[in-house]
Amino acid sequence: xxxxxxxIATTRETPTDAEVISHQLMLRAGLIRRLAGGLYTWLPLGLxxxxxxxxxxxxxxxxxxxxxxxxxxxxxxxxWEESGRWQQYGAELLRIKDRHQRDFCLGPTHEEVITDMVxxxxxxxxxxxxxxYQIQTKFRDEIRPRFGVMRSRxxxxxxxxxxxxxxxxxxxxxxxxxxxYHRIFERMGLNFRAVQADTxxxxxxxxxxxxxxxxSGEDAIAFSTESDFAxxxxxxxxxxxxxxxxxxxxxxxxxxxxxxxxIDEVCAFLKVEPSQTLKTLLVQGASKEQPxxxxxxRGDHEINDIKVEKLAMVANPMTFATAEQVQAVANCDAxxxxxxxxxxxxxxxxxxxxxxxxxxxxxKTGFHLTGVNWVRxxxxxxxxxxxNVVEGDPSPDGKGTILIRRGIEVGHIFQLGDKxxxxxxxxxxxxxxxxQILEMGxxxxxxxxxxxxxxxxxHDEKGIIWPDAIAPFQVCIVPMQMHKSPRxxxxxxxxxxxxxxxxxxxxxxxxNERPGVMFNDMELMGIxxxxxxxxxxxxxxxxxxxxRRDKDSQNMDQAVFMDxxxxxxx
RNA sequence: CGGAGUGUAGCGCAGCCUGGCUAGCGCACCUGUUUUGGGUACAGGUGGUCGGGGGUUCGAAUCCCUCCACUCCGACCA
Numbered sequence: 014x015x016x017x018x019x020x021i022a023t024t025r026e027t028p029t030d031a032e033v034i035s036h037q038l039m040l041r042a043g044l045i046r047r048l049a050g051g052l053y054t055w056l057p058l059g060l061x062x063x064x065x066x067x068x069x070x071x072x073x074x075x076x077x078x079x080x081x082x083x084x085x086x087x088x089x090x091x092x093w094e095e096s097g098r099w100q101q102y103g104a105e106l107l108r109i110k111d112r113h114q115r116d117f118c119l120g121p122t123h124e125e126v127i128t129d130m131v132x133x134x135x136x137x138x139x140x141x142x143x144x145x146y147q148i149q150t151k152f153r154d155e156i157r158p159r160f161g162v163m164r165s166r167x168x169x170x171x172x173x174x175x176x177x178x179x180x181x182x183x184x185x186x187x188x189x190x191x192x193x194y195h196r197i198f199e200r201m202g203l204n205f206r207a208v209q210a211d212t213x214x215x216x217x218x219x220x221x222x223x224x225x226x227x228x229s230g231e232d233a234i235a236f237s238t239e240s241d242f243a244x245x246x247x248x249x250x251x252x253x254x255x256x257x258x259x260x261x262x263x264x265x266x267x268x269x270x271x272x273x274x275x276i277d278e279v280c281a282f283l284k285v286e287p288s289q290t291l292k293t294l295l296v297q298g299a300s301k302e303q304p305x306x307x308x309x310x311r312g313d314h315e316i317n318d319i320k321v322e323k324l325a326m327v328a329n330p331m332t333f334a335t336a337e338q339v340q341a342v343a344n345c346d347a348x349x350x351x352x353x354x355x356x357x358x359x360x361x362x363x364x365x366x367x368x369x370x371x372x373x374x375x376x377k378t379g380f381h382l383t384g385v386n387w388v389r390x391x392x393x394x395x396x397x398x399x400x401n402v403v404e405g406d407p408s409p410d411g412k413g414t415i416l417i418r419r420g421i422e423v424g425h426i427f428q429l430g431d432k433x434x435x436x437x438x439x440x441x442x443x444x445x446x447x448x449q450i451l452e453m454g455x456x457x458x459x460x461x462x463x464x465x466x467x468x469x470x471x472h473d474e475k476g477i478i479w480p481d482a483i484a485p486f487q488v489c490i491v492p493m494q495m496h497k498s499p500r501x502x503x504x505x506x507x508x509x510x511x512x513x514x515x516x517x518x519x520x521x522x523x524x525n526e527r528p529g530v531m532f533n534d535m536e537l538m539g540i541x542x543x544x545x546x547x548x549x550x551x552x553x554x555x556x557x558x559x560x561r562r563d564k565d566s567q568n569m570d571q572a573v574f575m576d577x578x579x580x581x582x583x
Numbered sequence: 584c585g586g587a588g589u590g591u592a593g594c595g596c597a598g599c600c601u602g603g604c605u606a607g608c609g610c611a612c613c614u615g616u617u618u619u620g621g622g623u624a625c626a627g628g629u630g631g632u633c634g635g636g637g638g639u640u641c642g643a644a645u646c647c648c649u650c651c652a653c654u655c656c657g658a659c660c661a
Binding site: 122 | 584594595609610620652655659660
């Protein structure tokens, strides 16, 4: 394609509201334009990239035996009422009425629609397992769309749904999808990791997220320094410290700590490290008999509410006790609570249970205890994992220690089980002619988000650097003074024709612009391979080549240039 | 929803506090000349409901009221 036929919508200035680099570069390179909050138009160049991403996904899904379908964006309320999500889903579900005042919504996901299709079309266990996917627009009315297409309201997602007679079949397909996702992101040239994930509100058992690693990512991921263990920080298990708890060496004593509340204040006042202190949080209990439960953590650790909510004793969602409850239970202010002497259930984090000679609240406003020891001074009660892992913790698989990095979630696979098939009564006849509820898996990739994530991971100060597989064009030709030199024009045209004939996507900059403008635009747009043709080189029988990542260009003999370039592209 | 802020040319902004010539500047765009291996220079030019509505005033981009949109921080969520 020639630039004269393509909308080159590059800009020199960065709009002020673009915070992350991918958003800035997508605007500057002319890939997208904002229409309204969280709504973006894909310009020709951006759409080319999007189609590349879709193409890879489509190929790999087809290869994995999934069948493509296309379901409506607008969905009837009845289906959502049947699954219970018409009530469950919050304001993120955009609800609309048609002219007859019937309720509809814009689909944020398609579990209901696919399950409805399957219950109508699939009758026999002989048709299973089966896996359907689509690449379709979704709408989630995010409270705060941000970072461009990274977190927009309307976005494109590849979502797949598999159906099975039993758990084993589901697990087998789940594994196929797990492998397929690896192939997809590898082909895109992205640095990514599959991590164990929480199943969140969708429910179900097995789940992995696929994260593109980038410092600007919204999610924290825990890795092992030595094994391939990787999990979302929300889920990563915090192990008990190694070895036995040290024996008491100090006597317990009460010290006055006026107006000292937070761990930082306690540490500054008593001149101790946060790891030598314990903090006690009071939360709502799950039963009337135990309306308040105490959670004990080391001062330098953070509570993990997902882990806490899995404890039977604690109310879900986790809710902190009110000031009145704190007074009633501990007889002091929240800043002075400690585990010693409490009569309510106490749940102690593994690390906190390992402490000796620690500092904690005295359950007496303005006082703390020092030199406190478990067993001697009070019982630990239930010991559990209730905190976030931190860097340096031992890896849960016993190999290496934890490292925390940030990632952008681009894919998520779930073993859903029968949540939707049961609600919508999706069943088939099994071998015994009995109706049997289907097992279900679902597998998503944020297609539009992949584009942003790829840029987040592949850019420099000049602009985007596309991996070849998703570049809008593999090669660009930048002719010098073509509009005055027939030689340059002929040479450039010839190479353009030859490459195009090979099926290579080439962008030929035929604009009558200064070289600097052309170079800057091509670099900003991130075309991986650049060919420069000028009088200077032609005089010497040379053609200039530079990869977007190279520092310097190299001059190649015209005779061997084509072979050289094709080798670069393979 | 809570807190903060912004709305003036396609983009980025000044002007507002202290009301008063024809509302400015940079980039972009158009014309001409120039230049041509890294966003060239000069000259000329196009483009504005000053977010909408209402009010105060002889006079409002500027002051007041109201509505709207957007952005940032927080809570929420995949």
